[in-house]
Amino acid sequence: MDRQLSPTRPAAEPETRNNADWWRQAAVYQIYPRSFADANHDGLGDLPGVTSRIGYLKELGIDAIWLSPFYPSALADGGYDVDDYRNVDARLGTLADFDTMVAAAHEAGLKVIVDVVPNHSSNRHRWFSEALASAPGSPERARYHFHEGLGEQGELPPSDWPSHFGGPAWTRVTESTGANAGDPGQWYLHLFASEQPDLNWENPEVREDFHTTLRFWADRGVDGFRVDVAHALAKDMSLPLRSKPSLQILLDDGTDPLFDRDEVHEIFAGWRQVLNEYDPPRAAVAEAWVPFTHRRLKYAQPTGLGQAFNFDLLQAPFDAGEFRGIVASCLAEAAASGASSTWVFSNHDVIRHPSRYALPDGTDAQALDAWLLNGGTHPQPDPARGLRRARAATLFMLGLPGSAYLYQGEELGLFEVADLPLDALEDPTWFRTGNRIKGRDGCRVPLPWDAGQENHGFGGTPWLPQPAWFAAHAVTEQDGVPGSTLELYRDALAWRRKLQAAESLEWLSASGDPLLHYRRPNGWEVLTNFGTEPAPLPVSAEASRIVLASGPVARPPQQIPGETTLWLAP
Template structure:
């Protein structure tokens, strides 16, 4: 096993205000669906290493890896059994070190996922807790409680799991009698830690240092708005059809004040290391102002802008959330961190063309109402990305969006694996549709994902025309658009720029200047006139001097 820490591209700190994460474009890799090197149908770390050249050509600054830790894989690795080892599905710690060194050699930084709200029920701590008595130190690491009712036969409260069903499971004591209950905001195999316990706090400091010592450049923190629960665990039921991660829901287990001291502690840990190490929060909160609380100067460095992600393709709403973001985040010294897709949401090349409401976490499938219109979705998806990458701040991309991949809707029931599907008895399709392994080569087995053609989720036939080798040869492809956008964004310094709104283009148009670039996005149904200028990048072909519907253009205008 390699024990030598790798040198990060950020070996020395930048001057305050110029840290790499303020303007970076970061590419999310969902390891099991990225590239499979050994033919078992599950992507792995050597597969990532083999394709770092493709990511360098794309033009990203960093990669974020979803969990690759030891895990029973009940929730695709977000149920962690050992936070300091690699699951054999994905390789070894040596494979990780080789991948990290290869990324750094290409000046690509590496962020790894951290899952602090809960562990796997196979974690040694939880197994020790099950074997220990109520009130023991072992149980004190998790949220064990006595049940309600005359004999403790009822859950301690009425909380529901994000994945559906009750958020409590009753244990069986070693003598076979019913025991206490434990909290799991997600699957029953994912018991929640008790973050009021100093032992839990110390354990995660050690986990942070384990990966920082190896050379990682930061952490994306899963369920960063969770961890702390309101004292007394009061009853709460979410609103009907609420987003599963609580984006609009004031719940006693989301967004509690106590989480901020945890991240201040983590900020101090990262400050012990050379270079600009970063913390990025997955925090589903109802407003931009609430989200900005997670990135105050002594806490996290980035927070995904989920209010922006969830905004409809509607110009007034987009203008408002952009304006609010560029007010709230800089006000606390943080960049706005833009995102349109990830492993938990319907891909934006489909989501922007849905014709019915679809709360986050519910997913879409064969029997869904309001399924997307593919042509409309791709056109809007390209336009939305062209708009996003012109905005000041940092941006995240999700693997496959650079190919214009849609959500895979037509998955058979018997291949689905998301716990949401099972815990809701098929009422919610969940997230499998955005996690299907991506295509690399049109005429290869598994479209180049796996040398044997194996794939843990079936790939649709349309992957052939969306494969990277096909798109790389097409100057009008979505891949070519993303490459052009990222090259221009870097060359023009848009991430470090400032936005100035431009008026006079109508209610269905978003228009602004960022440095020397004028960005115009037509979100309406009718073409609009363009000013004279040089076209730098356009999400779709222009119609002479007019901008078609669902199209965004970057222009260089005469001074």
């Protein structure tokens, strides 16, 4: 008889608050606050909503929560346009609510990581208002990148640099002071939306102010920081500005004009000095989309941030050879930097991985954009296959040494909401590309908690509409149900904590085999069949050792089904 293997879940190990290395193999759960839980029923998730779900998060078995920005913001970019780095958006709560949330998380044994957004402020930040009210060449403008335009009247942008969200990376201001008041004036740089002016990190005032910000949150009990766009802070603004018509092509020697410059590590060395003022030192992880291993590991040095995201598995197809090569490369990179590796499949910026895996093999980034524009209908997805692969891939990943970063809702098996009404979209990419690229709203739809309640138990009418099919994925529909994705995550995270070992693994399968099989130093083994057909179980995989499976497996098993992962206890 086929059934979902679901042994007794091991008890949680006691948490040690002062363990300085807690982050090295932590399971970190990303919360996008506006979409997590709405306590005051205004349609926006909030900090009291997070506090109300701490028990759920503890039971899930994670080690830490990471909060995307909750700061005052006009939400031109979902909160990544920050008005005040040392406050809470009034729609999401207060500083007292933040303190309550941190206390509740710590009481539950959970660490707290917060997003910090240093590349740019919002255009409503006090500093930018002061810059607009000041003259060219003033100290107020020196906190940002203001430049004269090209052309006879300065009517052309200072360079050809594009914005990540479409259109040029420069916006011209109207001068408000001096003889030229009321006339078109200088241009300011924004690698993202025009509401997100880039800060000038050559300015000592900018550097010291962010040191103050780090101390502000660390003093409130924050255990770590996720650093947004960490690779963009240092820029070569010497004249004439170098051409860079594509943001995707980077130089690999630290001399790119905009990204991954060597000077950025001087900035983060200063951050590390601040983070090390605390006992234990505060952790940090860099979001650095750097395609070169020898460059990426610099962000993870102990003299810098200490850890860096790698997004290699997130970008890889569901393929044994790809996964094996990525794991080997990333573990070597981690060893070279002195950090631990990081693993992630979904976050607030990408299409959820069950949907990616549901699409035909070979679907590229351009086809994904088209799929969203087509409302998720073309190419035609196979949801059953997508979820099966997602469960197998996640179980493969959770067995690896290093930190696992999970995105809210993936434990419910949520797919991308690809058919959001066009008038509901808020992502600036949609507007700045002339409605050609839909953007990231589909992975940010508020979570379904209770299928029997209005708005699926989220709270008020959600800021992004929830589809009817969310009801089947709600927590209430999966809680305690053997074989549900929620229970799979709970089991996996419980076993992961119990069976953690040294940060290494040994491959037991041959290169080129669609069945990936690795063993951790304490004897814990993971087997993933990336093929579509069943594969024979290795002789060592006795039935008594199998503690978890990502899908139905015969008992006693003779084979491992296609697109399935097994965990074997020592």
